[in-house]
Amino acid sequence: MLNAVIISVVVMIVLSLLRVNVVLAILFAALTAGLTAGMSLVDTTNLLVSGMGEQANTALSYILLGAFAVMIGYSGITGFLVRHLIRVLKGKKAFMLLTIAAVASLSQNVVPVHIAFIPILIPPLLHLFDKMKLDRRGVAASLTFGLKAPYVMIPAGYGLIFHGIIADEMTAxxxxxxxxxxPLAMLIPGLGMVFGLFVAIFFTYRKDRQVNELTNDEIAASEESNLTFNRYHIFTIVAIIAALAVQLTSNSLVLGALTGIVIMFLAQVVxxxxxxxxxxxxxxxxGMIAFVMLIASGYAKVLTETGAVADLVESSAEALGGNMFLGALMMLLVGMLITMGIGTSFGTIPVLAALFVPLALALGFSPLATAALIGTAGAIGDAGSxxxxxxxGPTAGLNADGKHNHIWDTCVxxxxxxxxxxFIFGLVAALLL
Known part of the structure; x- marks a missing residue:
């Protein structure tokens, strides 16, 4: 019988590519996984719903961050940033994309706010992107690079958490x-992402792309609105700093966003x-991203409870015959399938480590090579899922004006x-280390 993970992930990918709403695509994939594994439709649905609660905190965080981002936009302070960028970066598309990638990278390690900055920074820049005829697919690639590559390579912020999970689960x-x-094990795979970013910026998306014809009024608004700095802008900066401070000290996006919202109301900015x-x-x-995270958590619960993940790895191990190259190839493929379905590298690592470490020991992989395999297998599929x-996150910002498709403009x-x-650099790392 075909594995439930493979069938359900294929269902999700095909439906998504056919432009079926991502929520419905994940829902049908989860139901497919349960039915394929022999569960009843009712049991699968109940399991899906029970698993959604595990991401409730994240969903609430995203909703509050969205409200806070709208408040910041209401204050008009982003007009200064847009006006300055129009003057400095006019015609410099590659520099713009590299700058966005750098800012996104800071969100993972130096100031670990993850995707919280996207709804604040990106929507006000959409007019600028359109005026520059910047391909938003390149912006999506830059944002995803910054959200992903730092935790893959750098042992700070979210990267330290990611590396710690790998080390703890391997040891256990x-x-x-x-x-x-x-970090040494993940350096080569991380360089693969750097290579991909440069290909996207300097080759694939270097040409002009007009996605939205601007009116003269829109151009004028993006360049000239809110030019006078006032006390409301000062309060907005205070709210942003306070929200960040609370988030970092409490490790709670909910409290951080709520702090910023309260300050904006009390200061009468809004x-x-x-x-x-x-x-x-x-x-x-x-709201869309929040609900997708909820239903994706339920989907992950269904995949885990069916035992299909363990069956997939066990059946793969039987077919290897002690071949290290095939073993590495199979582990990376399995990791990509699992992460594409679950949508989280961090949540995939414990599952992969429990299944891959015995296999890696049997095949003779070193600890560094095994760490590279587990880390890369967990990371593959996060981008594109x-x-x-x-x-x-990138889609939420880039689609603020309804001109960016989640599947074809971000995921693909x-x-x-x-x-x-x-995949290629991770395979090389596993065979070299």
């Missing part, structure tokens, strides 16, 4: 490795009678430019 499953060794509007607009901006926040470009290099 019988192959000891120090967390300080993991009048109380506009409260309903900004919250509704915030839900419009981030319809259910990943590494793709949902990031899959091509990051998953393929990750």
């Amino acid at each position: 499953n019988g192959m000891a490795i120090h967390v300080g060794q993991v 009048p109380f009678n506009e409260g309903d509007k900004v919250v509704n607009d915030g839900i419009k901006m981030m 319809p259910a990943s926040d590494s793709t949902l 470009p990031t899959f091509i430019h990051f998953n393929i290099p990750l």
Whole structure:
């Protein structure tokens, strides 16, 4: 019988490519996984719903961040950034994309706010992108690179968490490795992402692309609105700093976003009678990503409970015959399938480590090579997955005006430019280390 993971992931990918709404695509994939594994439709649905609760905190965080982002836009402070960028970066598309990738990278390590910056920074820049005829697929690639590559390579912020999970899970499953060794193992796979970014910026998306014809009024608004700095802008900066400080000290995106919202209301940057509007607009901006994260969590629960993941790895191991190259190839393929479905590298690592470490020991892989395989297998599929926040985040910002498609403008470009290099460079790392 075909494995439930393979069948359900194929269903999700095909439906997504056919432009079926991503929520429905994941829902049908989850139901397919349960039915293929012999579960009843009712049991599968109940399991799906019970698993959704595991991402409730994340979903609430995204909704509040969306409302906070709308408030920041309401203050007009982003007009200064847009006006300055229009003057400095006019005609410099490659520099713009590299700058976006750098800012996104800071969100993972230096200031670990993850995707929280996207709804604040990107929507005000959409007019600028259109005026420059910048291909938004290149922007999506730059954002996804910044959300992903730093935690793959750099042992700080989210990267330290990612590397720590790899080291802890490998040690717990019988192959000891120090967390300080993991960055060395992940360096080569990470360089594959750098290669993919440069291909996207300097080759694939270097040409002009007009996605939205601007009116003269829109151009004028993007260049000339809110030119006077006032006390509301100062309060907005205070709210942003306070939200960041609370988020970092409490490790809670919910409290951080709520802090910023309260300050914006108390300082009258946003009048109380506009409260309903900004919250509704915030839900419009981030509600979709929040619900996708919820249903993706339920899908992951279904895959885990069916035992299909373990069956997939066990059947793969039987077909290897002790061949290290085939073993590495199979582990990376399995990792990509699992992560594409679940949509999270961090959540995939414990599953992969439990299944891959015994296999790696049997095939004779070193701890460094095994860490490279597990880390890369977990990372492959994060870019390109319809259910990943590494793709949902960029889409939430780039589709603020309804001109950016999640699957064809974010998932497919990031899959091509990051998953393929990750696969090749990860395979090289496993065989060299």
